[in-house]
Amino acid sequence: MIGGFGDRSRYLLAGTSVLAILAMGTPAEAQDNQAIQAQIKALQAQINSLQKQVEQANAAAAASQKASNEDLDLKVRWRGAPEFSSADGKFKMKVRGRVQTDYNAIDQDEAITGEPNVSAATIRRARLGIEGVVWGDVKYIVEVDFANDTASLRDAYLEYTGLFEDFGLRFGNFKTFNGLEHLESANYLTFLERAAFQEAWTLDRQIGAGAIYAKDHYTLSAGFFGPRVAEQESWLQDVKTGSARLTLAPINQEGKVFHAGASWRTREGAQDLRGDPIPQNDQFFRYRARGADLRLADRFVSTPAIFDKDTFWGLEGLVIWKSFSVQSEYTQLSADSSPIFGVNPDPTYNGWYVEANWFLTGESQTYQRGVIGRPMVKNPVFSGGWGAWQLGGRYDVLDLTDKAINIAGCTLCGEQKTWLIALNWWLNNHMRFQFQYSESDIDGGFLNGANLDNGATIKGFGARAQVDW
Numbered sequence: 001m002i003g004g005f006g007d008r009s010r011y012l013l014a015g016t017s018v019l020a021i022l023a024m025g026t027p028a029e030a031q032d033n034q035a036i037q038a039q040i041k042a043l044q045a046q047i048n049s050l051q052k053q054v055e056q057a058n059a060a061a062a063a064s065q066k067a068s069n070e071d072l073d074l075k076v077r078w079r080g081a082p083e084f085s086s087a088d089g090k091f092k093m094k095v096r097g098r099v100q101t102d103y104n105a106i107d108q109d110e111a112i113t114g115e116p117n118v119s120a121a122t123i124r125r126a127r128l129g130i131e132g133v134v135w136g137d138v139k140y141i142v143e144v145d146f147a148n149d150t151a152s153l154r155d156a157y158l159e160y161t162g163l164f165e166d167f168g169l170r171f172g173n174f175k176t177f178n179g180l181e182h183l184e185s186a187n188y189l190t191f192l193e194r195a196a197f198q199e200a201w202t203l204d205r206q207i208g209a210g211a212i213y214a215k216d217h218y219t220l221s222a223g224f225f226g227p228r229v230a231e232q233e234s235w236l237q238d239v240k241t242g243s244a245r246l247t248l249a250p251i252n253q254e255g256k257v258f259h260a261g262a263s264w265r266t267r268e269g270a271q272d273l274r275g276d277p278i279p280q281n282d283q284f285f286r287y288r289a290r291g292a293d294l295r296l297a298d299r300f301v302s303t304p305a306i307f308d309k310d311t312f313w314g315l316e317g318l319v320i321w322k323s324f325s326v327q328s329e330y331t332q333l334s335a336d337s338s339p340i341f342g343v344n345p346d347p348t349y350n351g352w353y354v355e356a357n358w359f360l361t362g363e364s365q366t367y368q369r370g371v372i373g374r375p376m377v378k379n380p381v382f383s384g385g386w387g388a389w390q391l392g393g394r395y396d397v398l399d400l401t402d403k404a405i406n407i408a409g410c411t412l413c414g415e416q417k418t419w420l421i422a423l424n425w426w427l428n429n430h431m432r433f434q435f436q437y438s439e440s441d442i443d444g445g446f447l448n449g450a451n452l453d454n455g456a457t458i459k460g461f462g463a464r465a466q467v468d469w
Contacts (some may be wrong), residue, residue, distance in 0.1 A: 007031045039120045052087040077237055080430050081469035093132035096143065098468035104296040104458040113442075114455045115298045123147045124295060124464065125186065127154060137162030154205065159212075170210045173229055177210065177221040177245040178203050178263040180316040184372045186200060190357050190392035191422050192436050196289035197326060197331050197351025197398055201312055204228060205263075206241060219247045219370035227270060235270035235283065242266050246368040247316075255364040257320035265312040269338075279340055284308055287349060289334070289398050291458030292438040293418050300442045300453040301400050301414030304407070306344060309336035323359040327372075328352070337407075347402040355394035363388045380428035388426035395419050401444055412444030414453060434464040435458075 010408040054056025064251025075085045083094040106118040129143030139159040145152050175183055181194050182203045193199075210223025226232070247261035268281035288302035314331040330352040337344035357365065359375070366373040396418040404413040420438040427433075437462050445453025 009448045010255040011225055030351075034405050048327065057177060062301075068309050076344055089133075090136035091132070091134055093130055094253040095128075096131050096141075096469065097128040099126050100464055100466045100468065102184070102192065102295060103463045104294050104460060105462075106292060106294055106297050106342045106458065108291065108298060108458055109456040110352065113300060113445075113453050113458075115300075118296050118460075120296055124192075128157070139168070149307070155413075156229075164211060166215055168212045168214075170212060170223070171208075172204050172206050174210070175205050176208075176225060176241065176265055177212075177223055178243055178265050178312065179245075179314050180259075180261060180318060180327060180330070180372070183370070185374075187466070188372060190355065190390065191293065191394060191420055192434060192464055193290075193295060193460045195329065195351065195353040195394075196293060196394045196416060196418065197299045197329075197333075200287045200289045200349075200351060200398055200400070201310075201331065201333050202285070203312075204459075207232060208239075208241070215368040216252050216369065217249050219245070221245050231270065231283075234274060236272035236274060236277065238283075240268040240270065245370075249367070249370070252367065255322045257318060257365075257367045259316075259318040259367065259370070259403040261316040261370065263312075263314045263456065265314070267310060269308040281336075282308065284338060285310055285335065287400055289337070289416060290417075291398060291416070291440045291442070292460030293420060293440070294436075294438065294460045294462050297458060297460060300440070300445050300456060301398060301416045301456065302411035303349075303400055303413050306337050306341040306343075306408070307335040308338040310334060318367070318372070320460035322366045323364055325357045325365045326355070327357075328354040342408060344408055345406050347400075347404070347407065349398075349402055351396075353394055353396040355392060357392045358392060359387040360391060361386065363390075374429060375426065377426050377428050387428065390422075390426065392422040392424070393420065394422075404444065411452065412454065414442060414444035417443070430469055431467045434462075434466065436460075437463045438462070 005273060073087050075087060077083055079094060081095045083092060085092040094219065101121065102124045103121045104118055108115040108117055109114055124147060126146045127143050129141065131141040133139055133194040137160060139161060141155045143154045143156065145154050153173060155174055157174045159168045159169050159170040161168045182198055206228050209221050209227030210221060212221040215220065222244040224239070226239040227235060231238065243263065243265040244417040245261060245263035249257060249259045253259040269285060271282045273281045284305045286303050286305035288299045290301050291297040300346055310333060311334045316329045318327040319325060332346060332348055332350045334346065335350045336346050362379065363375050363378055366375060375388060377388040379387065381387045399415045400413040401415050404410045407413070418438055418440040420433065420436060422436045425433045440458040442453045442458065443455040447458065
């Protein structure tokens with residue numbers, strides 16, 4: 001086909017050249033004017049015919065290209081990983097994932113606690129999944145974590161957004177609507193782990209249904225939940241959690257954010273274990289956290305597993321001012337003791353933290369609709385820059401001492417006060433190295449063999465290499 005276009009083009013050029021030469025005129029005695037006029041008309045007819053053939057061939061080629069594009073109906077672009085979408089944008093799919101490799105070195109104050117020191121590495125997270133859109137109005141995410149040589153389902157939900165703008169109905173396995181740091185992706189956390197109360201109150205993903213209304217300056221979300229995925233086939237009665245969150249951001253500009261929020265959760269322990277419906281085997285809650293806010297540390301403050309109901313309240317605040325940010329959360333958890341374990345009081349525990357962050361290289365925390373997002377590196381290492389350097393400091397408290405002296409098996413239960421400093425190096429938007437030093441002072445502490453953990457100081461260093469897409 002391409003060769004045909006070239007031949008026709010040469011014919012047109014040759015014909016045009018002949019016409020130009022003939023139009024210049026020749027001596028009368030050498031030419032017959034009538035013969036010349038006849039030749040000109042014949043050449044002109046041939047040129048017109050060739051021109052029509054070229055136009056028809058171009059039209060056929062364009063139609064063929066259009067048909068080929070319609071058959072493919074695919075667009076591809078790079079957003080940290082390949083994203084595929086239909087031409088009309090109603091169908092999208094993007095590969096997502098992360099790998100986080102950690103090292104922990106922890107002095108667990110063995111003389112007091114009886115727990116040996118730790119020097120070990122672990123794959124903290126190794127996740128792979130997909131996210132996208134189908135039929136324009138249904139978003140979906142499915143992600144599996146392969147860390148610790150086991151596969152566990154993480155986010156796995158669909159969200160219908162077609163009722164009206166900024167509103168979504170979500171169904172599946174996802175995080176309960178509680179707290180600022182809980183809803184922030186671990187990819188963007190300043191520290192290796194979330195604050196101690198996150199683990200103690202078991203803020204996590206659960207199977208359920210929720211409604212989300214999210215605008216730039218405020219969000220409102222609420223949901224009703226059942227079990228965590230690992231427990232979904234264990235219980236006959238397990239749909240017993242409700243949660244809600246409200247956030248306000250009267251200032252929400254690039255590099256300038258003021259955010260305040262509150263959240264609530266109430267839950268009851270699951271009942272009637274399948275195949276063994278004995279009340280003593282129902283689900284009961286306990287509250288505990290790891291020392292030094294590190295994954296491989298032991299737990300030095302803890303309650304017994306005697307609670308069958310609890311209610312969580314949380315307040316949260318965030319200020320972003322250019323490269324500097326401050327955030328804090330305060331939480332309370334009221335726990336109801338089960339009568340199965342005798343007469344015990346119903347304590348109210350609390351946990352809180354305050355932290356500050358500073359990008360030395362001028363970047364800023366990002367924020368969108370109630371959630372902290374990915375920082376944008378100004379000068380990536382792979383483009384010849386220094387990347388982004390971030391300093392962070394935190395003070396974190398978990399207090400489990402309320403009514404402890406009257407709770408069977410609690411002794412003092414304990415209070416943990418932890419301070420942390422962190423240095424993070426972002427090579428680009430998707431890769432970073434983290435370094436953290438932390439110390440936890442233990443007051444009280446549950447009975448541990450012949451010792452109490454009271455007065456122990458748990459010291460730890462942690463490092464992480466991370467890539468996400």
